[in-house]
Amino acid sequence: MKSIINFSGVTKKYPSGTLAVDNISFDIFENEIVGLLGPNGAGKTTIIKLLCSLTNPTEGEIYIYDKLKKKKSTIISVVLEGNRNLYWKLTVLENIKYMLALKGIKFSDRTTLVDELLTKMNIDDKKDALVGDLSRGMQQKVAVIIALIDDSKIILLDEPTLGLDVESVLDIQELIRFIAKEMSKSVIITSHDMRFIESTCARAIIINSGKKIAENTVEEFKTLFAKKSVKVVFDKQDNVEEKFEKLNVNINSKNDSVEVDFSCADNDDIFYEVMEALKDNKCKINDITYSDIDLETVFLEIIKNDRGEK
Amino acid sequence: MLLVANFKKELIMFKRYLFNSLGGVITLYILFLCMFYGYNAATSLPTDSTNTDFMVVYYAFWMLALFVYQDMVYSIQEESKLGTLEQIYMSKFSLARIIVSQNIAKLLVNITLLFVVIFAIMATTGKWLHFDLFSVSVIVLLAVVNLFGIGFIFGGLALIFKKIENFLQIVPYCILGVFLVPVGSNPFLKLIPTAWEVRILGNIMVGGISIFDLSAMDWFFLVVPSIVYFVIGLAIFNKCEKVAVDRAVLGKH
Numbered sequence: 001m002k003s004i005i006n007f008s009g010v011t012k013k014y015p016s017g018t019l020a021v022d023n024i025s026f027d028i029f030e031n032e033i034v035g036l037l038g039p040n041g042a043g044k045t046t047i048i049k050l051l052c053s054l055t056n057p058t059e060g061e062i063y064i065y066d067k068l069k070k071k072k073s074t075i076i077s078v079v080l081e082g083n084r085n086l087y088w089k090l091t092v093l094e095n096i097k098y099m100l101a102l103k104g105i106k107f108s109d110r111t112t113l114v115d116e117l118l119t120k121m122n123i124d125d126k127k128d129a130l131v132g133d134l135s136r137g138m139q140q141k142v143a144v145i146i147a148l149i150d151d152s153k154i155i156l157l158d159e160p161t162l163g164l165d166v167e168s169v170l171d172i173q174e175l176i177r178f179i180a181k182e183m184s185k186s187v188i189i190t191s192h193d194m195r196f197i198e199s200t201c202a203r204a205i206i207i208n209s210g211k212k213i214a215e216n217t218v219e220e221f222k223t224l225f226a227k228k229s230v231k232v233v234f235d236k237q238d239n240v241e242e243k244f245e246k247l248n249v250n251i252n253s254k255n256d257s258v259e260v261d262f263s264c265a266d267n268d269d270i271f272y273e274v275m276e277a278l279k280d281n282k283c284k285i286n287d288i289t290y291s292d293i294d295l296e297t298v299f300l301e302i303i304k305n306d307r308g309e310k
Numbered sequence: 311m312l313l314v315a316n317f318k319k320e321l322i323m324f325k326r327y328l329f330n331s332l333g334g335v336i337t338l339y340i341l342f343l344c345m346f347y348g349y350n351a352a353t354s355l356p357t358d359s360t361n362t363d364f365m366v367v368y369y370a371f372w373m374l375a376l377f378v379y380q381d382m383v384y385s386i387q388e389e390s391k392l393g394t395l396e397q398i399y400m401s402k403f404s405l406a407r408i409i410v411s412q413n414i415a416k417l418l419v420n421i422t423l424l425f426v427v428i429f430a431i432m433a434t435t436g437k438w439l440h441f442d443l444f445s446v447s448v449i450v451l452l453a454v455v456n457l458f459g460i461g462f463i464f465g466g467l468a469l470i471f472k473k474i475e476n477f478l479q480i481v482p483y484c485i486l487g488v489f490l491v492p493v494g495s496n497p498f499l500k501l502i503p504t505a506w507e508v509r510i511l512g513n514i515m516v517g518g519i520s521i522f523d524l525s526a527m528d529w530f531f532l533v534v535p536s537i538v539y540f541v542i543g544l545a546i547f548n549k550c551e552k553v554a555v556d557r558a559v560l561g562k563h
């Protein structure tokens with residue numbers, strides 16, 4: 001795989017004094033979709049802005065195709081947070097034409113692509129509507145389409161699903177997959193929507209307080225924490241809680257039942273120990289739930305561990 | 311291509327908001343008539359006085375100056391809010407170049423409107439000024455270069471400081487002040503932005519001279535300050551752009 005972007009020991013300290021990005025390094029490869037995750041204020045938007053030269057690093061270098069990036073690069077396009085980046089008083093097509101002109105591209109060279117994308121996003125009937133009259137989701141789709149139709153190799157999407165309904169999220173998701181697959185572009189997405197990242201991205205980078213704390217494929221992330229969360233509910237008996245106290249589980253005693261919950265990986269001892277304790281005490285089991293872990297839980301766990309270390 | 315694209319955009323906006331645009335023209339027209347007849351009534355000067363002739367020229371110039379600086383500042387503020395400023399910045403041209411191109415396009419539309427207003431005013435008041443199109447165009451062009459320089463300074467500030475409206479309210483009065491500068495008394499006063507252009511424009515349109523009647527010294531004070539202001543304005547704008555990028559505040563937050 002060929003690296004398109006190499007972020008090398010980049011630090012950004014805003015003139016106001018905030019250290020938003022603290023010595024972060026990563027690579028972005030061709031045709032891949034990468035998620036940038038982190039809690040509010042982690043530094044995701046700052047990383048996006050650093051990538052597209054909307055701000056400068058205070059330390060470190062950014063390489064594009066192994067060349068040091070000194071100025072803004074035309075191989076990167078961006079859609080920043082929310083439904084902005086468009087002229088509200090122009091129509092969809094007028095916006096597209098104007099933005100293309102700014103990039104020195106003739107509209108006539110892109111008409112088929114534009115039509116295709118508008119149709120794909122179900123907004124082809126809106127091309128002559130004023131952007132200001134469109135819904136938030138439609139505006140977001142237009143902004144993404146504009147970012148797609150130039151000659152860029154990397155599309156940066158900052159919170160592309162913010163405030164969108166389920167259907168629009170799916171449309172955007174499909175569009176992003178289409179970008180990577182059919183248009184051979186790489187996509188970097190920041191989002192708080194873990195399900196969206198989980199189903200869209202192949203890889204994720206997790207940021208907390210300006211530092212990179214984890215980087216892996218989404219699959220690996222999930223197996224790394226290949227835990228299931230297990231909850232067992234059984235009838236209460238005298239002193240039965242004591243039997244479970246020596247095990248590493250959460251016990252929640254109710255009036256006539258006891259809840260025991262724990263998380264475990266496949267074949268973890270804890271699972272069998274709990275089952276044995278249940279058997280030895282002849283507990284009458286009412287309910288067992290056994291659920292898969294998702295990226296969100298992984299994310300929360302990583303962030304929790306990171307905060308714990310500090 | 312950039313200029314064409316911007317010009318198309320302005321024409322679209324002009325047509326789309328035609329009612330609004332025409333409203334603006336009519337307001338400018340009425341405002342002048344009020345001033346004109348009000349001034350005459352107050353001073354009870356004979357209406358053929360050259361003073362009132364100069365009023366037409368000054369008024370036209372005042373509007374021109376206001377157009378340039380308002381377009382510069384307000385379009386930057388609006389684009390910052392919309393987030394389009396960040397997109398513009400990412401394009402293949404420099405920000406300053408795009409801003410100039412956008413503002414030339416806006417100005418072409420505005421100057422056309424201005425001509426309509428001036429002709430309407432001249433027709434109503436019966437005061438026909440000399441309209442040596444070539445001479446007027448050259449002087450207006452030099453004045454515009456000068457005004458762009460000043461506009462760049464305010465535009466640059468608008469990139470960094472998101473709330474400069476209050477500060478900007480004094481600008482129209484500063485422009486009025488320029489008309490009152492006794493440029494003849496001291497050559498240094500001719501360095502005040504556009505002060506000399508306004509005076510020459512008056513001499514052309516009221517006095518009926520042509521730019522070929524101007525002395526080398528006149529030309530010096532027309533051309534050099536314009537270019538110097540433009541270059542200084544541009545440098546300040548670029549510096550402000552750098553500061554705004556360091557602070558990551560091209561888009562409003």
Ligand SMILES: Nc1ncnc2c1ncn2[C@@H]1O[C@H](COP(=O)(O)OP(=O)(O)OP(=O)(O)O)[C@@H](O)[C@H]1O
Nearest residue numbers: 014016018020039040041042043044045046557558
């Ligand atoms: N232009 C700016 N000037 C000064 N500080 C800033 C600026 N933009 C962001 N910050 C600060 O930098 C830190 C990182 O902000 P950033 O916007 O990159 O976070 P984020 O991960 O995108 O957060 P969110 O999920 O809320 O969008 C925050 O502490 C923020 O207050």
Ligand SMILES: [Mg+2]
Nearest residue numbers: 044045046081
């Ligand atoms: Mg953000």
